[in-house]
Amino acid sequence: METHKAKRVEITIEAVMETRLTDALVKAGVTGFTILPVLGGSGRSGQWSREGQVSRAGGMINVACIIRPEKLEALLKAAFTVVERHIGVVSVTDCEVLRAERF
Amino acid sequence: METHKAKRVEITIEAVMETRLTDALVKAGVTGFTILPVLGGSGRSGQWSREGQVSRAGGMINVACIIRPEKLEALLKAAFTVVERHIGVVSVTDCEVLRAERF
Amino acid sequence: METHKAKRVEITIEAVMETRLTDALVKAGVTGFTILPVLGGSGRSGQWSREGQVSRAGGMINVACIIRPEKLEALLKAAFTVVERHIGVVSVTDCEVLRAERF
Amino acid sequence: MDLILSLAAQNLISPIILFFVLGFAAAFARSDLSVPEAVAKGMSLYLLFAIGFKGGASVAANGIDQTLIFSILAGVILSFVLPFIAFVLLRVMTGLTAIDAAAVAAHYGSISIVTFVAASSVLQTAGLVSEGYMVAVAAAMEAPAILAALWLVARADAKAGQGGGMDAGLLREILLNGSIVLLIGSFIIGGITGQEGLEKIASFIVSPFQGVLCLFLLDMGLVAGRGLRDARHLLKPGLFAFGVLMPLIGSCLGFGAGLLLGLSTGGVMLMMTLSASASYIAVPAAMRVALPEANPSIYLTLSLGITFPFNLTLGIPIYLALARAATGG
Amino acid sequence: MDLILSLAAQNLISPIILFFVLGFAAAFARSDLSVPEAVAKGMSLYLLFAIGFKGGASVAANGIDQTLIFSILAGVILSFVLPFIAFVLLRVMTGLTAIDAAAVAAHYGSISIVTFVAASSVLQTAGLVSEGYMVAVAAAMEAPAILAALWLVARADAKAGQGGGMDAGLLREILLNGSIVLLIGSFIIGGITGQEGLEKIASFIVSPFQGVLCLFLLDMGLVAGRGLRDARHLLKPGLFAFGVLMPLIGSCLGFGAGLLLGLSTGGVMLMMTLSASASYIAVPAAMRVALPEANPSIYLTLSLGITFPFNLTLGIPIYLALARAATGG
């Protein structure tokens, strides 16, 4: 089947920043994203887990965006503005997609 | 450690289509897959979130398959038949795996 | 924006092995990881789903680590020691990261 | 009319309505108040379990008669017929495509179990009893509407049928969907164990019921409000009018059926409510499988954002007043 | 025999059994009925909390005597001995490898707390009381069986021991697993706060208990049914026979122990139930860590798909009848 080159950006960020991030992505021309829940993790700011938590303060989410390569720069800039002062990770992978007209 | 080339296919699709998709994958010779929950997302059909939902209608899931490169074409065809009329995203990434005999 | 080459390792493993795996990763010099919940899946040991489960015995989790390429070998060795006798999948993808000083 | 107004006013200040309104308002104000998905599902299991069991226990107490079978039959017929009316109305009143119209029509033929539960709780407050088997009628009304809608699509547009539509898998999914199985299962178990069984678990399914319903309606308000907020641009006047008119039409048919069957005041009112209510769980899921081209925002917004609140606030007191007037209950 | 049959019949039409059957049937019919994982875990926390607290409060009311310590000791011994019997039976009756047989054996030495809860609720319906500390006996019987099984493996196959088996981490996980900690913790708190504490929370842990148990057993039925459906090809006649025979053997040993200890009718019956029941939470988790080569489908299918339903439907009334006959209760 015909596939097309694209970039997959994954951003792990605090749950409280969710709408700020997705608003920024939409502004940067991103047409779609998928949010995955995160159970726990570890980084420079220590280890954490969602078990038994009530507050949104402690949790993180994973936002994945698949975009055309030419939009990458704008997306990263937008993401960086939000992530800059916050903990979290941004990674980019090359991928191929079906139905490229959707991106 | 010795690793082997493989393809990682990720399919984000509506939860109601889960068994239809996995049945098609198994028929196409896929020996394994992992299903991740999806919290929410956005695309051409608008933004959505699982919070407070009772119905399976609104939700999506993420099906990840790692396969030998030569099986990719068959998998994509099978996936496409199911995804075709539905909303959702199919992406393919190159990866390396340990214990290649498992795939 | 400036990005840096890195490796993304994803390990799908039984939930009961979580701390054993993350302890091994930390020992191998991994500075961070993110744990995603897994809803269900299928492999050589059959199909399973978390629905209605009370026990941790049946479930799996997904541990994702982003690391500098030079740390890959150590990580895979550490992961392999834990995964060896157990069911589960280890895959490695090339990626690029922002803020490389964090890894 | 006065009676209806006073009933409506009284209904409007009941805790369950007010919690729905709270959720609705919170969603519009973009509060981050939310009920975890698992908790919402847990409450919905609880409500189905409780309402089914109580229905069954009540049938056990009062015995079964022929009316049960005729009522179920009436329900099936109503569920199959209502989508045709809805479809015609939609094509006349709104600019929906045939597929979208059929998908919406399926929702209005089918039923909303929460509306049914809310109506039962209004009946209880009013001190009225009803036939316990109305629960079974509710279950019987879930599926036929879906068949009607798919038939409508197949007729309207042969092309849309290819590659999708009804298959054996979908039929099983519809008939054995979790809500129906739990509702009917609890109904049967309630029937078998009767009053003795009910006494054992009454402090789980009877006394806390109203409270759980309040929390559940809070969540429904949040979900409905959020949906309406995001999709309000879809709500052309025609659609909005349909969302209010269709339940009234449905209730009239239910009214006729209830009187024909000779149901009690409560029974007539519940039959009206079932016919007036629109599905928001089972049918949307079936539509995503069978008619993926239909826009889910339209049917969910109509069913959950317009018709559900209408029934909850104004519909139910109207149906009760009419049922009372006609049966002298 | 008549007594057993009538007790079994009466037991079979209790709501808790019927909801288990409903779940089982729904799973076999491939209905999508399901209980969210978080809700199932929440209910299991509730049951442990309630049963532990009530046990402790009952000990506080009746005072502690020596029998407590001897009963716990008896439980530990039973839990350690039963796996050896199970292991021999499995090697004789089935074609399981030593590792698979040992893993299954561990489950039958350990206990199922839901079976215990179901038995307690049957006792209550029958108007019988039992020693409150049986909860502590239940907790004490969880772990020894695991040690026995690992010893069996180490003996049978030195090689399988390398790289896995018991380590300090696993030992802590087993002894401090969440279920045991909550059960024993609630037991102790119930003992400290006594009847006064119980009164404060009775309308949470006493009155709604049966209802929650119904919903929980619905979920157990779903999980057990789904497991059995997917793994029925594993169920050779030998395995099936073991799944029914082993609880009967276990209950005989529990019967002897109960009589020796001089327990009440209810106590003897619970001791039988504990010995007869097979773990499906703590032991599977331990086995995945310690014996990953053992096939989980085998032990889960046997424990959850065969022995649990057997105990729930036939076993418990049999144990009650025998306990009554022997103690004149």
Added chain:
Amino acid sequence: MDLILSLAAQNLISPIILFFVLGFAAAFARSDLSVPEAVAKGMSLYLLFAIGFKGGASVAANGIDQTLIFSILAGVILSFVLPFIAFVLLRVMTGLTAIDAAAVAAHYGSISIVTFVAASSVLQTAGLVSEGYMVAVAAAMEAPAILAALWLVARADAKAGQGGGMDAGLLREILLNGSIVLLIGSFIIGGITGQEGLEKIASFIVSPFQGVLCLFLLDMGLVAGRGLRDARHLLKPGLFAFGVLMPLIGSCLGFGAGLLLGLSTGGVMLMMTLSASASYIAVPAAMRVALPEANPSIYLTLSLGITFPFNLTLGIPIYLALARAATGG
């Protein structure tokens, strides 16, 4: 003093405290006991719903007077002033940076609704009533502290303000956060439906309340214990002392305010508790957005690991004894 000690002793052996201790101990022992996130959130929704509704119903029963407005005003002022005291103390007693100190200070100006709930339940056990509108005071005290803290940061360090701090989005998030909306919403609904509404749902929100609170505090104990275990290296003596001293100072201000307002014994005690308690839900979330540079381990450990247990075990009985002594209640 004797009174306080005996009250504390009595308080310490109440089920709710003991379950908190159980959770705390289980976390320190590294047991895998845990409450699913969705269940914990569900219980917290339940508690807010119940406490808000009961407060509103009680206001409906007793009528509103001027004190309500003055009490809310007092709460707002306390919430705004307390962070300044906390900030100065922290800068003197500990080596925290201005940003970390301000973030911690925000938590101590704001309130912990579970501490409030626990105090209400102690009042109830003691047979004391309190002003129903204290729930509204609690809600009013959530936000002002955050503004005070951000002002402190802006003053202390102009640079830290750039790129973050307060914006319109954050203000809405704080004022309309889910807990406040549910608490105030339930309070208003309770006020509208009054005793009649309360009766309808009493067996959901009144009778099982204590039991749910026990389970919720078990979870709080687990979370607090885990946090303290992982971050104990942060707990320098100065910080620890602050975590105990600050609630005592807060309670004194609350004490003065309560007496000035002429509240009942219960009202004074609740005002003290609110002032003494530290937020662990709303403020941490706001701090992550507005002051991401502040170390969350510090404020969560202090608030949840030190001050919450202190208030629960010793603080509440002290506040009750003082309120009684001063009002003769």
